[in-house]
Amino acid sequence: GQQLNQSPQSMFIQEGEDVSMNCTSSSIFNTWLWYKQDPGEGPVLLIALYKAGELTSNGRLTAQFGITRKDSFLNISASIPSDVGIYFCAGRTGTASKLTFGTGTRLQVTL
Amino acid sequence: EADIYQTPRYLVIGTGKKITLECSQTMGHDKMYWYQQDPGMELHLIHYSYGVNSTEKGDLSSESTVSRIRTEHFPLTLESARPSHTSQYLCASRQGANEKLFFGSGTQLSVL
Numbered sequence: 447g448q449q450l451n452q453s454p455q456s457m458f459i460q461e462g463e464d465v466s467m468n469c470t471s472s473s474i475f476n477t478w479l480w481y482k483q484d485p486g487e488g489p490v491l492l493i494a495l496y497k498a499g500e501l502t503s504n505g506r507l508t509a510q511f512g513i514t515r516k517d518s519f520l521n522i523s524a525s526i527p528s529d530v531g532i533y534f535c536a537g538r539t540g541t542a543s544k545l546t547f548g549t550g551t552r553l554q555v556t557l
Numbered sequence: 558e559a560d561i562y563q564t565p566r567y568l569v570i571g572t573g574k575k576i577t578l579e580c581s582q583t584m585g586h587d588k589m590y591w592y593q594q595d596p597g598m599e600l601h602l603i604h605y606s607y608g609v610n611s612t613e614k615g616d617l618s619s620e621s622t623v624s625r626i627r628t629e630h631f632p633l634t635l636e637s638a639r640p641s642h643t644s645q646y647l648c649a650s651r652q653g654a655n656e657k658l659f660f661g662s663g664t665q666l667s668v669l
Binding site: 477479481487491496532534536538547 | 590657659665
């Protein structure tokens with residue numbers, strides 16, 4: 447099946463720094479979703495993207511649907527301690543009936 | 558805010574026991590899903606349902622079974638639990654063609 451690779455695998459940043467992470471695939475995707483998961487909890491939907499080039503914000507978070515349709519990016523500005531968690535991308539190709547999830551980016555924020 | 562609930566949150570049982578993990582959603586979503594996730598790892602789809610009396614196996618082979626007798630309820634059953642079943646089980650739902658998938662808080666299962 448399709449594979450979504452997330453980069454970086456983990457990040458250690460200081461409070462106040464901006465964060466960038468991405469998700470790439472060898473297949474073309476029609477939808478991209480970004481989730482955040484806290485330890486012991488289910489993933490929470492952050493942003494949904496539906497067309498190539500789309501740029502969508504949710505507070506300090508901004509995500510973009512890559513124009514090649516094979517990647518997506520998530521940026522977090524001015525990070526705070528509660529941003530700690532694992533960020534997953536998820537996507538759907540035109541022929542797939544189900545979402546494919548990425549490998550996750552683990553974010554640690556230090557004071 | 559998504560209204561999807563999973564019980565129990567944590568379950569520790571012995572090998573060979575039969576267990577059922579409950580998942581209910583009050584949003585009237587037609588599509589429901591079960592994912593298995595090891596700590597800090599990616600999510601793997603094990604079962605899904607597109608409506609009442611519809612169930613399908615996911616991408617990851619699982620010895621568990623599911624049923625969908627009511628729209629709001631999608632329980633997962635393990636007839637004989639084994640230590641290899643130790644994992645977090647996440648239930649999710651969405652409506653129709655809406656891509657947004659909402660998750661429950663998960664059940665952390667430990668089989669001794």
